[in-house]
Amino acid sequence: MSKEALVEEFGISNLKSLCFPYSVVHMIVVVGFPSKSGECAPCFGFRSVIISQIIFYFILEDFVFYWGHRTLHTKWLYKHVHSIHHEYATPFGLTSEYAHPAEILFLGFATVVGPALTGPHLFTLWLWMILRVLETVEAHSGYHFPWSPSNFLPLYGGADFHDYHHRVLYTKSGNYASTFVYMDWLFGTDKGYRKLKAVEEVEGKNY
Numbered sequence: 127m128s129k130e131a132l133v134e135e136f137g138i139s140n141l142k143s144l145c146f147p148y149s150v151v152h153m154i155v156v157v158g159f160p161s162k163s164g165e166c167a168p169c170f171g172f173r174s175v176i177i178s179q180i181i182f183y184f185i186l187e188d189f190v191f192y193w194g195h196r197t198l199h200t201k202w203l204y205k206h207v208h209s210i211h212h213e214y215a216t217p218f219g220l221t222s223e224y225a226h227p228a229e230i231l232f233l234g235f236a237t238v239v240g241p242a243l244t245g246p247h248l249f250t251l252w253l254w255m256i257l258r259v260l261e262t263v264e265a266h267s268g269y270h271f272p273w274s275p276s277n278f279l280p281l282y283g284g285a286d287f288h289d290y291h292h293r294v295l296y297t298k299s300g301n302y303a304s305t306f307v308y309m310d311w312l313f314g315t316d317k318g319y320r321k322l323k324a325v326e327e328v329e330g331k332n333y
């Protein structure tokens with residue numbers, strides 16, 4: 127592969143150079159999911175770009191959502207904006223989109239910032255939107271099935287994780303991240319949830 131092709135492949139020759147973390151994800155995907163024997167080069171390129179963009183969007187969305195959501199749990203914003211979403215202490219799928227319009231705009235930024243930085247193919251953009259909606263509906267479903275994604279995907283939060291956030295009727299309930307668990311772990315906002323999990327394990331209960 128020529129130097130120019132490598133530079134283009136890893137997406138650091140254009141707008142993406144503004145987005146070094148995306149290039150890192152892309153490199154990991156190219157190395158981790160190598161070209162299959164007989165796969166055409168454009169097919170491999172298209173597949174690796176789609177996978178790396180989607181992974182990058184999930185990571186970036188989770189990061190931005192965490193801080194935005196945590197901000198919404200400050201006194202004034204919670205009272206006037208975010209409390210609408212928290213009307214449901216035991217959420218179900220549809221409640222994932224039940225929120226103050228200002229919150230939709232505010233947290234919606236987390237969903238669009240990844241595509242805005244990387245300029246994806248329309249197919250990738252639609253795929254991302256579909257996966258993001260499925261993710262939030264699952265997180266609000268109230269069900270933790272044996273086939274739930276959190277049983278298979280490492281660091282994935284899921285319904286149990288977000289259910290705790292809604293169940294605790296307190297503005298500093300924790301579990302603010304949308305998709306993964308590591309942001310709350312890193313910033314110590316999952317202590318209540320971890321404590322509950324430890325108690326459940328000792329008592330052999332599964333609420």
Ligand SMILES: [Zn+2]
Pocket residue numbers: 195199208212291
């Ligand atoms: Zn909340």
Ligand SMILES: [Zn+2]
Pocket residue numbers: 211217222266288292
């Ligand atoms: Zn929620």
